[in-house]
Amino acid sequence: MPNPVYSPDLAGIQVGETRISNVEGIDGRLSYRGVSIDELIKKPFVRVVWLVLFGAEPTVEQETSLQSFMALHSSLSAEELSLLRSVPERLHPMLVLQCMLPMIDPDTEHGIDGITDDAQRGLLLASKIPSLLAARHQLEKGKEPIKVNAHLPFHENFLMTFTGRAPTSSQIRMLDVTQILQMEHSFNASTFAGRVCASTLAPIQSSLVAAIATLSGELHGGADQAALEMAERVGTPSAAAKFVADCLADKVKIMGMGHREYKVVDPRAVILKPMAEALCSSGESKNLFDTLVAIEAACQSEFDKKGKQIWANVEFYKGAVFHQLGIPAHYFTSVFAMARVFGYIAHYLEFSANSKLIRPSARYVGV
Numbered sequence: 001m002p003n004p005v006y007s008p009d010l011a012g013i014q015v016g017e018t019r020i021s022n023v024e025g026i027d028g029r030l031s032y033r034g035v036s037i038d039e040l041i042k043k044p045f046v047r048v049v050w051l052v053l054f055g056a057e058p059t060v061e062q063e064t065s066l067q068s069f070m071a072l073h074s075s076l077s078a079e080e081l082s083l084l085r086s087v088p089e090r091l092h093p094m095l096v097l098q099c100m101l102p103m104i105d106p107d108t109e110h111g112i113d114g115i116t117d118d119a120q121r122g123l124l125l126a127s128k129i130p131s132l133l134a135a136r137h138q139l140e141k142g143k144e145p146i147k148v149n150a151h152l153p154f155h156e157n158f159l160m161t162f163t164g165r166a167p168t169s170s171q172i173r174m175l176d177v178t179q180i181l182q183m184e185h186s187f188n189a190s191t192f193a194g195r196v197c198a199s200t201l202a203p204i205q206s207s208l209v210a211a212i213a214t215l216s217g218e219l220h221g222g223a224d225q226a227a228l229e230m231a232e233r234v235g236t237p238s239a240a241a242k243f244v245a246d247c248l249a250d251k252v253k254i255m256g257m258g259h260r261e262y263k264v265v266d267p268r269a270v271i272l273k274p275m276a277e278a279l280c281s282s283g284e285s286k287n288l289f290d291t292l293v294a295i296e297a298a299c300q301s302e303f304d305k306k307g308k309q310i311w312a313n314v315e316f317y318k319g320a321v322f323h324q325l326g327i328p329a330h331y332f333t334s335v336f337a338m339a340r341v342f343g344y345i346a347h348y349l350e351f352s353a354n355s356k357l358i359r360p361s362a363r364y365v366g367v
């Protein structure tokens with residue numbers, strides 16, 4: 001028998017096939033279903049959701065039925081709200097999602113024609129996430145959750161119910177773009193965890209929760225919160241160079257920097273940086289943005305000296321955008337999950353169509 005391949009981090013190992021997205025790490029390109037992110041961000045959010053899930057742009061009827069389905073299933077029932085109220089106050093929103101999603105009945109009589117039961121279940125749960133986060137945020141502030149308005153588009157409803165203020169059209173657009181950029185990213189750690197879970201023939205709810213749990217760590221989705229908190233701790237652009245030098249001397253990772261796949265700046269960061277700059281135009285937010293820019297410049301200079309290809313990833317400037325939309329840092333990763341969940345559903349559907357148990361072996365090294 002040939003020697004088994006040994007790879008504790010699976011770096012560079014292809015563990016499956018996908019048609020959902022293509023990460024071209026050397027060239028810094030990303031596309032979903034063959035469409036580049038530069039084109040995707042010009043499309044309405046729900047059109048991109050349909051494309052990612054089903055592989056082709058929706059017809060007008062399909063787009064309308066998806067919109068109506070998501071609006072109809074977005075509000076929380078009295079039972080769901082009561083469950084949410086019972087979740088301990090100190091739990092991080094990512095843990096709240098992990099507690100709440102399996103408690104929601106994903107079956108509905110008001111489905112979308114022509115899609116599978118699993119797609120419908122996934123979409124129903126995805127429709128609830130904005131309301132769960134918004135209600136939790138209001139409860140956290142000692143206020144009552146704000147009722148969803150089924151006539152408003154997905155992200156307008158979220159910003160309205162989350163912040164308690166009517167968002168501007170530019171804020172809605174910024175959130176649409178950010179969430180499209182975060183929707184899908186091939187075999188990242190959380191999507192892979194969801195596929196492993198799917199491979200055991202577990203239901204879609206379990207696969208989504210496995211993926212969301214995996215997204216929460218700081219080396220993955222949790223880097224968004226960590227990167228913004230890091231910039232706040234650094235405080236001013238003039239403190240950035242010393243901060244970066246100290247981190248590297250102490251072997252502390254700089255959050256929002258580096259990526260397993262990208263050997264150039266993450267193409268999502270390329271789009272997010274000018275958005276953050278436009279939003280952070282004065283006062284405290286401008287200082288925050290300038291501090292991020294100074295940290296990035298200091299990192300580039302230090303990594304360049306060491307000959308390392310480490311650049312800003314999607315998380316580095318995203319926090320500045322979320323911050324300006326009125327989303328507190330401890331909600332960043334859960335708002336990320338609110339978008340990535342559509343990618344997870346697409347992977348569950350793709351994997352289930354040709355399922356095989358994922359079960360690697362270990363190198364036993366003795367007791």
Ligand code: ACO
Nearest residue numbers: 218219220221223252253254255256257258259260310313
């Ligand atoms: N800060 C400082 N040094 C870094 C960083 C960083 N952010 N990223 C990589 N390095 C260094 C490592 O210390 C290591 O140095 P060494 O060879 O001298 O030991 C080398 O670069 C390779 O790093 P690894 O962590 O082994 O490389 P990997 O491919 O596993 O890294 C990762 C990818 C985990 C994302 C890493 O860059 C990192 O920890 N970044 C910070 C966390 C982060 O921003 N995560 C979000 C990624 S995007 C997403 O998941 C949505």
